[in-house]
Amino acid sequence: MGDNLDDLYRDIIMDHYKYPRGKKKLEKADVKNEGKNPVCGDEIEVSLKVNSGKVEDISVECIGCAISVASGSMLADAIRGKTIDEVKKIAANIKAVLIGEKAEEAVELGDLEALEGVNKFPVRVKCALLSWTTLIDGLEAWETGEGKNGSTTE
Amino acid sequence: MGDNLDDLYRDIIMDHYKYPRGKKKLEKADVKNEGKNPVCGDEIEVSLKVNSGKVEDISVECIGCAISVASGSMLADAIRGKTIDEVKKIAANIKAVLIGEKAEEAVELGDLEALEGVNKFPVRVKCALLSWTTLIDGLEAWETGEGKNGSTTE
Amino acid sequence: MKSENTGGTILREKREATAGFDPEAIMADFPILTRKIGSNKLVYLDNAATTQKPTSVIEALNSYYRVMNANVHRGLHTLAEESTAAFEEARRKTALFIGGVKSEELIITRNATESINIVAASWGRKNIRRGDRIVLTEMEHHANLVPWIALSKETGAELAYIPIDSQGVLDLENIDSIITDNTKIVSLTQMSNVLGTINPVEEIGRIAHAAGAVFLVDGAQSAPHMPVNVKAMDADFYVFSAHKMLGPTGIGFLYGRENILNSMEPFLYGGEMIREVRYDYADWNILPWKFEAGTPNIAGAIGFSPALDYLNSLGMESIRDHEKKLTAYAIERLSEIKGIMIYGPKDIESRGGAVSFTHGEIHPHDLATFLDSRGIAIRAGHHCAQPLVKKLGLNATARASFYIYNTNSDIDDLAAGLAEAWRYFGHG
Amino acid sequence: MKSENTGGTILREKREATAGFDPEAIMADFPILTRKIGSNKLVYLDNAATTQKPTSVIEALNSYYRVMNANVHRGLHTLAEESTAAFEEARRKTALFIGGVKSEELIITRNATESINIVAASWGRKNIRRGDRIVLTEMEHHANLVPWIALSKETGAELAYIPIDSQGVLDLENIDSIITDNTKIVSLTQMSNVLGTINPVEEIGRIAHAAGAVFLVDGAQSAPHMPVNVKAMDADFYVFSAHKMLGPTGIGFLYGRENILNSMEPFLYGGEMIREVRYDYADWNILPWKFEAGTPNIAGAIGFSPALDYLNSLGMESIRDHEKKLTAYAIERLSEIKGIMIYGPKDIESRGGAVSFTHGEIHPHDLATFLDSRGIAIRAGHHCAQPLVKKLGLNATARASFYIYNTNSDIDDLAAGLAEAWRYFGHG
Numbered sequence A, B: 001m002g003d004n005l006d007d008l009y010r011d012i013i014m015d016h017y018k019y020p021r022g023k024k025k026l027e028k029a030d031v032k033n034e035g036k037n038p039v040c041g042d043e044i045e046v047s048l049k050v051n052s053g054k055v056e057d058i059s060v061e062c063i064g065c066a067i068s069v070a071s072g073s074m075l076a077d078a079i080r081g082k083t084i085d086e087v088k089k090i091a092a093n094i095k096a097v098l099i100g101e102k103a104e105e106a107v108e109l110g111d112l113e114a115l116e117g118v119n120k121f122p123v124r125v126k127c128a129l130l131s132w133t134t135l136i137d138g139l140e141a142w143e144t145g146e147g148k149n150g151s152t153t154e
Numbered sequence C, D: 001m002k003s004e005n006t007g008g009t010i011l012r013e014k015r016e017a018t019a020g021f022d023p024e025a026i027m028a029d030f031p032i033l034t035r036k037i038g039s040n041k042l043v044y045l046d047n048a049a050t051t052q053k054p055t056s057v058i059e060a061l062n063s064y065y066r067v068m069n070a071n072v073h074r075g076l077h078t079l080a081e082e083s084t085a086a087f088e089e090a091r092r093k094t095a096l097f098i099g100g101v102k103s104e105e106l107i108i109t110r111n112a113t114e115s116i117n118i119v120a121a122s123w124g125r126k127n128i129r130r131g132d133r134i135v136l137t138e139m140e141h142h143a144n145l146v147p148w149i150a151l152s153k154e155t156g157a158e159l160a161y162i163p164i165d166s167q168g169v170l171d172l173e174n175i176d177s178i179i180t181d182n183t184k185i186v187s188l189t190q191m192s193n194v195l196g197t198i199n200p201v202e203e204i205g206r207i208a209h210a211a212g213a214v215f216l217v218d219g220a221q222s223a224p225h226m227p228v229n230v231k232a233m234d235a236d237f238y239v240f241s242a243h244k245m246l247g248p249t250g251i252g253f254l255y256g257r258e259n260i261l262n263s264m265e266p267f268l269y270g271g272e273m274i275r276e277v278r279y280d281y282a283d284w285n286i287l288p289w290k291f292e293a294g295t296p297n298i299a300g301a302i303g304f305s306p307a308l309d310y311l312n313s314l315g316m317e318s319i320r321d322h323e324k325k326l327t328a329y330a331i332e333r334l335s336e337i338k339g340i341m342i343y344g345p346k347d348i349e350s351r352g353g354a355v356s357f358t359h360g361e362i363h364p365h366d367l368a369t370f371l372d373s374r375g376i377a378i379r380a381g382h383h384c385a386q387p388l389v390k391k392l393g394l395n396a397t398a399r400a401s402f403y404i405y406n407t408n409s410d411i412d413d414l415a416a417g418l419a420e421a422w423r424y425f426g427h428g
């Protein structure tokens, strides 16, 4: 570590942290899940409107550090309009990027690549992951009809 | 430690170890007590015949290392014919010698002074003490009429 | 400030402090302080989590393994005798350090947490029933919360908490309705690891004993930082950790009053803690070994000896004095910074050197990461006191905490870093 | 000797042994071996009690405290991150060493004794009732006896023992009447610390599992001395101590099958082992941290890493081979000495390098003191196995035990010392 701070807090991330997207609450969401990292105190709520297999609208409300807030905001931007299948692939790619591995099936990440810097800060990986895990758990619960008792990445 | 072994196993001690005195069982003892150091496995039985306040006869049966056997044997030799008061003083002196302190009221120890070498071997002090503690506990139980649940120096 | 008629005392303390405290010399005794973090020198302000170790402690560990290492208590050979003597000498020294308790009353454990668990499990299971009350405070560390929550769940006993006021000081106004006749134990920290608050343990101990309760003091944060006398506070149990006071990791202590320890069942069973074992029977060794099963952390205990020597040579009064000055300076400097909010008492006499704060909207985790990039090590989070941090209306705080090798210059670095963080995270 | 068709294997093992084992080079890695006891060089034959440490282990401790020391898991600063990574790396390495179990399944404890206590308390209290049976063997160490004696006293469960025969080998003839359907756990040592016996854990594990019992293997004496594969022996729990295998004191391990560990209540409560705490509620962290409360022995774990590297670089097969040769030589030399009686199996394939013996009428304590005066460190007593030693008809034995740095010359010194002791104590 030391002084490669700007690698973590890249401009894109700082922009999402200061002006988080997708904060507005959804009326009648199809998918809804809460995530919580009690050790950090981070809390997140992800809600989706799904239409013909695509994410029509999304809301991400997050209380947490810059990394978890930015990651949630970038998630909102990245998956709007995508099919559920594409969303899953993106999420898998993000996980791979964060733990410094290669994804099985690589997809274009665009702005999301800024999250790559987090993998040099192992203790912060769980912050960046929280929104994604909460999203995927929520989708799975929705698909299988099984409730999920809240998500966590701690 | 190292090679001052002969300081521990002095000639007198080795003689008592090889030819322990006072092993013969007493008929009808007045004072009787058992001592045991379960961690070492040492076991001892001390019995006294007391007559007009003096130790008329004594038996010490000991299973244990050279130091505990010799100490018990020397005890038998040392207290025969002594008054109970003298016995207590000798015991107090032996304890002081073994832990390397000065006794409150010094008495002549004669051969018993050979036990002095034990104080350079702290882990062996309890071996040398066992017979003496067993004796004193037995005397106290006899004087107060209260039973003692076996003695130990561990 | 104190009134004039205590001037003599103040003067004497000042002289001691000056005599004992040469920051340059002390820093030179701690090899890690020469370390660089990236291109910055290390500024270590995470002492409430664990402290750094002087050369003498590191060398004692080194030399233990190089010339003396052997298992203790059962051995008849030279190495075993030497190790046993050094191990028991560390116990004796520690017993002296906390006010001259008997060696038999001082159990060597893994850490303060285990020490409290021994009390909760061995003393608690035997003495606590449904309808009984366990009294804690709102500022306890998880180590002095979770064992009691578990015990209360197991036994049906109720938990009651002495509240804190807005300054983070215990509010004793309704203490009589909290420490009631059915209270079996009162267990509290002598110094908060979040707020810095020093609690009036003598006073609470008197109230606890008057109610017939047993009294446990968690000294994890106090024993390292101020003179401690277990007898004066009349504690039945006192716990602390070596690693928070210059010592090695893996070593802690449980002081217990002899008659209470004797009345308790052992906590761990195995070698060393027994007197006699048969296939269907076992009885116990005498104190303190009755509570020490298996091979102990021999090197850890022996390595703690020079830590105590080091603290004693500085003098605990002087250490307390040094930290008071640092804490006052830290509160002064941090208060000047826009956005900073400090928690806990402002009165230096009633607090130690753990200073928790928040910095506007900046999340404490981001603050810690930012400061780290400048070489400054602070802690951020709930500090193992989730309920307290929640009670403050927060999810996390940032915390700087001081020790003997810290100086005003460390605090200047911290203040500069915090001011810069304000700009970096876009509030400038 | 093995039959001819295994000749290939023997040859390969021999080559490995020669490759890995350069006694001079190994001895040079252990600073304590240059120590003098009085005017004699140290001959350390007390390895079953604890082993000596190579320079790499001592240096790892040294350098941990000099450059990295910080509390683990909660810290966001560089030192805390580095410490956490090194601490968890030690866990991963250890999990690999015992056969590639998952890191989550490996709890870091204080020692093997504590590991067994966790099982007896957390698993045992939940799963053992009056009418149930706990099966041990007659050769167990107090660490694997006393926790079960206490649990049996608490629950009313019965204890049953697999007996030993005159060779000190488990007699499995009536095993079906011992491991019965009401048997809830079978807990035994893989290698006896008194007799050296290596037990057929795979076979006993199958029988235990067939009866529906949980299976615990005490690896305190085996993990240091032979290849160990927890999966191959299908153990539900496996315990061992770092200090008996070149590592620091104060560090041990409990391997537990994931689903069983998940079903258990925590053993110690406090920081680190929780997920969420409120004043009246607590839930637990995931494995392995659920069982690790408070600040761990960080330096101890990190110092164990190079110990494993050292063992791996020699190869556990080679170590076993080296010790077989030493043990064969020891049994041969000691058998020549008048008065010596050796306990435990004579067949080298079925025993490790802990050799217990008596020497005529000479009390083992006197023997140990005598040998110490020649610089030779052995152990004497009941070796924390009182019932076994009683069963042998003794109060104590003398024990020599070997490790990688021992050579035939050490055994020659021992033999010479024993012959001399015979004269010294008046049997010559």
Ligand SMILES: Cc1ncc(COP(=O)(O)O)c(C=O)c1O
Binding pocket: C271, C293, C294, C295, D048, D049, D111, D112, D113, D114, D141, D143, D144, D189, D191, D192, D193, D218, D220, D221, D241, D252, D384
């Ligand atoms: C077979 C066996 N089990 C358990 C133990 C206990 O080990 P520790 O004292 O490290 O807990 C020992 C150590 O002597 C042993 O030999």
Ligand SMILES: Cc1ncc(COP(=O)(O)O)c(C=O)c1O
Binding pocket: C048, C049, C111, C112, C113, C114, C141, C143, C144, C189, C191, C192, C193, C218, C220, C221, C241, C252, C384, D271, D293, D294, D295
């Ligand atoms: C007040 C208090 N109590 C207990 C503890 C627990 O100490 P350990 O982790 O050494 O067991 C701490 C350490 O953070 C503390 O600050």
